[in-house]
Amino acid sequence: TQLLEQSPQFLSIQEGENLTVYCNSSSVFSSLQWYRQEPGEGPVLLVTVVTGGEVKKLKRLTFQFGDARKDSSLHITAAQPGDTGLYLCAGSGGGADGLTFGKGTHLIIQP
Amino acid sequence: GAGVSQSPRYKVAKRGQDVALRCDPISGHVSLFWYQQALGQGPEFLTYFQNEAQLDKSGLPSDRFFAERPEGSVSTLKIQRTQQEDSAVYLCASSRYGLADNEQFFGPGTRLTVL
Numbered sequence: 001t002q003l004l005e006q007s008p009q010f011l012s013i014q015e016g017e018n019l020t021v022y023c024n025s026s027s028v029f030s031s032l033q034w035y036r037q038e039p040g041e042g043p044v045l046l047v048t049v050v051t052g053g054e055v056k057k058l059k060r061l062t063f064q065f066g067d068a069r070k071d072s073s074l075h076i077t078a079a080q081p082g083d084t085g086l087y088l089c090a091g092s093g094g095g096a097d098g099l100t101f102g103k104g105t106h107l108i109i110q111p
Numbered sequence: 112g113a114g115v116s117q118s119p120r121y122k123v124a125k126r127g128q129d130v131a132l133r134c135d136p137i138s139g140h141v142s143l144f145w146y147q148q149a150l151g152q153g154p155e156f157l158t159y160f161q162n163e164a165q166l167d168k169s170g171l172p173s174d175r176f177f178a179e180r181p182e183g184s185v186s187t188l189k190i191q192r193t194q195q196e197d198s199a200v201y202l203c204a205s206s207r208y209g210l211a212d213n214e215q216f217f218g219p220g221t222r223l224t225v226l
Contacts, residue, residue, distance in 0.1 A: 006153075033214075042115070042202050042217025043154070088153050098144050098156030098170065099215065106151075 002027040004091055006102035014110055016078055021105045023089035024071045030092050032072045033099065034063055037086040079109045113137060115218035117203050123224045124193045132188045132221045136205030143186050144215060145178055146202040154202055160186060161209050193225045 005024045013019055023032070031050045035043035047056050049065035049072060056063045060083075062075040072089055086106055090099040116135045124130050136143050142161055146154035147170075156170040162183035171178070175193075180186040190197055200222050204215040 041219050042204070044217070045214050048214070090153075098146070098159050098167065099154075101146075101153035101155065103151075103153045 002029070002091060002093065002100045004089055004100055004102035006089060006105050008105060009103065010106045012108040012110065013079060015080060019076050019079055019107070021074045021087055021107070022071070023073065023102055025091065026070065027091070028069050032065055033090045033092070034072070034074055035088040035090060037088060043088055081109045081111050083107060084109050115203055115205055115216050117218040117221050119221060120219065121222050123226065125226055126195060127192050129189065129191045130193055130223065132201050132223070134186045134188070134203030134218060136184065136186070136203070137216055140205035140207050141209050142206045143180055144204045145186070145188050146204065148200045148202055148220070157188070195225050198223055198225045
């Protein structure tokens with residue numbers, strides 16, 4: 001069974017601060033995806049990383065896939081209240097199966 | 112809209128009742144997934160369809176859970192003799208192709224509360 005551990009589980013910081021969320025596993029994944037979910041809605045895909053060591057940037061968000069494709073991180077620079085939400089990492093084995101999700105990081109950015 | 116829709120959005124059932132949850136995927140999407148999300152947790156995979164074929168049902172918690180997608184479009188997740196531990200948000204997702212690492216588009220979910 002593939003498991004994804006996310007940390008921290010909860011994070012509350014002030015607007016303008018930087019933060020990093022981690023997603024770790026003992027298993028190798030074909031690809032890893034990061035989603036953001038707001039209350040009452042389904043998760044929305046932010047990024048997919050496929051290659052070990054890959055770094056992708058989405059405005060103030062930087063995503064990195066570990067060299068061994070077992071872990072990933074999400075770094076947010078100058079956080080804004082609009083970044084508040086549940087951030088989920090999800091791994092794929094590459095076949096025709098469902099995603100394995102972490103438990104998520106609940107992020108609150110206070111004005 | 113062109114997104115994934117689910118109905119009902121909220122369902123309250125008495126313990127022992129049967130429920131049926133509907134998912135309308137994005138038109139033309141080959142793959143359809145069902146996930147269960149407990150309060151404060153990440154989604155957990157239940158089952159996967161490619162067109163009308165149910166290729167993986169390893170995540171279904173018990174034989175009380177049944178899913179179908181008879182014409183390769185709309186899907187229904189049925190839960191028989193509901194129990195309190197079935198209370199959760201049930202998410203449906205679809206993707207254009209047949210591989211899990213293609214982008215999955217999620218619906219808003221059905222929040223099931225079993226009393």
